[in-house]
Amino acid sequence: MEFIQIKGLVxxxxxxxxxxxxxxxxxxxxxxxxxxxSPDGRYYKAKYSLExxxxxxxxxxxxxxxxxxxxTVFEDSLHMSCWNASRGGQGxxxxxxxxxxxxxxxxxxxxxxxxEDNMLEMPTDYERAGFLRPFYQDHPEIRPFIxxxxxxxxxxxxxxxxxxxxxxxxLFRPYIFHNLDGDLKDHGWKPRYGSVDPEEERAFTTESExxxxxxxxxxxxxxxxxxxxxxxxKVMIVTPPNYNLQVITSSTDQYVANYCKQNHIPLFRYSExxxxxxxxxxxxxxxxxxxxxxxxxxxxxxxxxxxxxDLVEDPVSVIEFE
Amino acid sequence: MLFNxxxxxxxxxxxxxxxxxxxxxxxFLRNSFLxxxxxxxxxxxxxxxxxxxLFSSIVDYLVGLQLGQADAPAKRKLLVGISIVTNLGLLAxxxxxxxxxxxxxxxxxxxxxxxxxxxxxIILPVGISFYTFQTMSYTLDIYRRKLKPVHDPVAFLAFVSxxxxxxxxxxxxxxxxxxxxxxxxxxxxxxxxxxxxxIVMGLFMKTAIADRLGLYVAAVYGNVDHHNGMTFxxxxxxxxxQIYCDFAGYSLIAIGCAKTLGFDLMDNFxxxxxxxxxxxxxxxxxxxxxxxxxxxxxxxxxxxxxxEGRTYANLFTTFVISGLWHGANWTFIIWGALHGFxxxxxxALQNAQRVRLPRSVSIVLVFTLTCFAWIFFRSASVPEAFxxxxxxxxxxxHRIYTGDLGIFSFALLAILFLLITEWIAEFRPxxxxxxxxxxxxxxxxxxxxxLYMAGLGVFDNSQFIYFQF
Numbered sequence: 002m003e004f005i006q007i008k009g010l011v012x013x014x015x016x017x018x019x020x021x022x023x024x025x026x027x028x029x030x031x032x033x034x035x036x037x038x039s040p041d042g043r044y045y046k047a048k049y050s051l052e053x054x055x056x057x058x059x060x061x062x063x064x065x066x067x068x069x070x071x072x073t074v075f076e077d078s079l080h081m082s083c084w085n086a087s088r089g090g091q092g093x094x095x096x097x098x099x100x101x102x103x104x105x106x107x108x109x110x111x112x113x114x115x116x117e118d119n120m121l122e123m124p125t126d127y128e129r130a131g132f133l134r135p136f137y138q139d140h141p142e143i144r145p146f147i148x149x150x151x152x153x154x155x156x157x158x159x160x161x162x163x164x165x166x167x168x169x170x171x172l173f174r175p176y177i178f179h180n181l182d183g184d185l186k187d188h189g190w191k192p193r194y195g196s197v198d199p200e201e202e203r204a205f206t207t208e209s210e211x212x213x214x215x216x217x218x219x220x221x222x223x224x225x226x227x228x229x230x231x232x233x234x235k236v237m238i239v240t241p242p243n244y245n246l247q248v249i250t251s252s253t254d255q256y257v258a259n260y261c262k263q264n265h266i267p268l269f270r271y272s273e274x275x276x277x278x279x280x281x282x283x284x285x286x287x288x289x290x291x292x293x294x295x296x297x298x299x300x301x302x303x304x305x306x307x308x309x310x311d312l313v314e315d316p317v318s319v320i321e322f323e
Numbered sequence: 324m325l326f327n328x329x330x331x332x333x334x335x336x337x338x339x340x341x342x343x344x345x346x347x348x349x350x351f352l353r354n355s356f357l358x359x360x361x362x363x364x365x366x367x368x369x370x371x372x373x374x375x376x377l378f379s380s381i382v383d384y385l386v387g388l389q390l391g392q393a394d395a396p397a398k399r400k401l402l403v404g405i406s407i408v409t410n411l412g413l414l415a416x417x418x419x420x421x422x423x424x425x426x427x428x429x430x431x432x433x434x435x436x437x438x439x440x441x442x443x444x445i446i447l448p449v450g451i452s453f454y455t456f457q458t459m460s461y462t463l464d465i466y467r468r469k470l471k472p473v474h475d476p477v478a479f480l481a482f483v484s485x486x487x488x489x490x491x492x493x494x495x496x497x498x499x500x501x502x503x504x505x506x507x508x509x510x511x512x513x514x515x516x517x518x519x520x521x522i523v524m525g526l527f528m529k530t531a532i533a534d535r536l537g538l539y540v541a542a543v544y545g546n547v548d549h550h551n552g553m554t555f556x557x558x559x560x561x562x563x564x565q566i567y568c569d570f571a572g573y574s575l576i577a578i579g580c581a582k583t584l585g586f587d588l589m590d591n592f593x594x595x596x597x598x599x600x601x602x603x604x605x606x607x608x609x610x611x612x613x614x615x616x617x618x619x620x621x622x623x624x625x626x627x628x629x630x631e632g633r634t635y636a637n638l639f640t641t642f643v644i645s646g647l648w649h650g651a652n653w654t655f656i657i658w659g660a661l662h663g664f665x666x667x668x669x670x671a672l673q674n675a676q677r678v679r680l681p682r683s684v685s686i687v688l689v690f691t692l693t694c695f696a697w698i699f700f701r702s703a704s705v706p707e708a709f710x711x712x713x714x715x716x717x718x719x720x721h722r723i724y725t726g727d728l729g730i731f732s733f734a735l736l737a738i739l740f741l742l743i744t745e746w747i748a749e750f751r752p753x754x755x756x757x758x759x760x761x762x763x764x765x766x767x768x769x770x771x772x773x774l775y776m777a778g779l780g781v782f783d784n785s786q787f788i789y790f791q792f
Contacts, residue, residue, distance in 0.1 A: 157777075167733060
């Protein structure tokens with residue numbers, strides 16, 4: 002009698018799970034539709050970076066990569082097409098995913114890699130790249146990175162609804178408010194409007210702390226650089242400026258500088274450039290340049306890239322900002 | 324093994340099916356299986372912890388048997404003393420040794436004397452505070468002649484290590500749970516179904532509310548120097564809800580798991596933030612612990628039988644000990660002391676019949692003061708807690724940090740959802756959708772919880788907060 006009851010319960014649970022799976026797949030299909038028709042915003046941008054982008058120059062970085070470099074300025078001065086694939090709050094796992102997405106389809110001519118002064122000292126956080134989960138099914142190249150988020154990931158991702166976990170706000174926002182993550186005509190650039198008040202902001206500070214490097218971050222960084230090298234892509238590294246914070250040195254800085262020297266990678270350091278760092282009207286907030294500052298900064302970087310190309314056919318020198 | 328892990332998702336269905344295959348055939352076989360499953364569950368963290376629980380269980384089992392036979396008061400006292408010293412000794416060593424050693428050094432340094440005391444590199448065994456209290460209640464109840472000793476060692480070991488409530492409660496009384504191990508169990512589909520629903524609701528509270536709010540709380544409390552008072556107020560309210568949903572969620576999963584196996588565990592939470600007094604709060608919050616302290620600490624201290632002053636002292640002492648139980652840190656002791664203080668003041672005002680506040684005002688007042696105490700509970704140290712309080716009072720600022728807008732808005736949504744469900748459960752229990760009389764409504768609401776979790780739950784394999792205690 003009891004055995005029959007238990008069997009009945011198991012059957013009901015099984016049936017219930019099948020129905021639930023059906024609902025989940027339908028909901029996932031609707032969300033896929035919303036993603037594929039996203040008018041702009043971060044999902045449009047991620048999709049474009051992974052599936053459509055074929056620009057000559059691709060900028061990869063975090064929020065400062067996203068806000069400090071204007072692709073249109075590069076296009077005008079270098080006569081090459083450019084796409085800014087950077088994303089705020091992201092780190093090396095995201096950069097590697099974008100890299101794999103690009104290299105699967107084509108070989109960009111130049112990668113402008115925005116490196117933070119503490120990038121290799123921060124613990125590697127795969128969870129942040131979790132917003133790319135909706136692409137998991139169609140993009141096998143990103144799976145190893147998403148699987149790193151947690152041991153549950155491989156199982157949970159089978160749910161289509163879970164693939165969009167916590168993404169709804171950013172998925173639907175562009176349907177209501179346009180261009181909050183940047184205008185399409187700006188090719189991935191997200192402006193940071195506003196300005197800092199020098200009276201209220203931090204006083205001029207210097208930083209020269211040597212924190213230990215995170216081995217996993219170092220490994221990801223090296224793989225990132227090697228993958229582009231193997232594909233024949235020229236990589237330029239830029240360290241961006243912060244308002245009133247002069248980074249004299251850091252473990253990341255030292256490591257990256259040595260790496261660039263050994264591997265003949267051009268490195269442009271703006272994180273210690275006093276005129277740029279102290280120019281308050283160029284900053285939207287203490288960490289990001291406003292459109293005026295970003296335009297000026299991008300022109301400077303474009304000039305440096307031009308120099309690097311003009312210098313020799315195959316750039317071999319480490320270039321420091323004067 | 325965590326309830327919110329793949330391991331448990333595989334473990335539990337197997338245990339459920341095998342248990343019911345054995346349930347009404349042979350009690351010994353069934354209890355042996357439960358014991359093995361519970362030890363596997365616990366040993367998943369670290370098999371060495373099993374030796375501790377086995378040791379504590381064997382001591383209390385033997386003490387229980389001896390107490391059952393002993394009549395001489397001196398011998399009975401000696402036996403119960405062995406049980407208390409063993410259990411509290413384990414707790415003192417594994418949980419408090421370093422705390423007391425460091426506090427000792429600090430105290431001497433304060434008076435200008437430097438002394439050297441070595442601290443030990445000890446791993447705190449998961450759930451030690453819970454199972455030591457549970458097994459101690461067994462010997463104490465036999466000592467007080469409220470319970471007869473159990474002779475079946477397997478049933479006793481299975482009772483102490485029963486996996487649903489082993490690591491974070493509810494701290495069951497032997498008189499309630501132990502007899503259930505000695506009975507033949509019959510499968511009841513309605514009970515199993517109710518248990519599964521409790522599991523779903525518990526997982527929802529953990530993943531969709533507690534862990535969601537936890538992202539914001541960790542960002543604020545992990546960066547004390549960078550936030551203003553208003554942000555700390557929001558983060559503290561979020562933490563109040565986070566810890567409630569984390570712990571009540573765990574308790575619900577534990578109660579639900581036990582129910583699917585035919586066991587009834589006590590309720591551990593009853594919508595504590597609707598409490599209109601601190602006395603009411605402690606009859607709704609972590610009920611199994613507060614009643615444990617009432618029965619085994621407050622009443623033996625004299626309870627309310629002595630003078631008014633003595634009653635207040637007993638109450639205050641009990642809460643300070645309760646604070647210490649939560650963790651080996653002054654932050655927890657101050658948290659406990661604050662609750663003791665609130666309760667004594669409340670009792671004094673009631674005795675003087677001076678204050679009568681409207682119920683809604685009392686609820687808000689109790690919640691506000693509870694949040695104030697949570698600042699100490701959540702802070703890494705006492706100075707940090709004071710720094711936060713200083714920010715709230717002196718530097719409230721004029722802008723609340725929201726962090727990622729997506730995370731923040733989902734946190735607000737989670738709070739709204741909790742508020743509605745708690746309000747319904749408190750004031751309109753007949754509206755509770757999960758237990759509605761209509762089958763369709765029940766299925767729909769359960770499905771909604773599961774799909775909400777898939778879409779908005781946080782699955783970062785995070786521990787339950789109370790595991791650390």
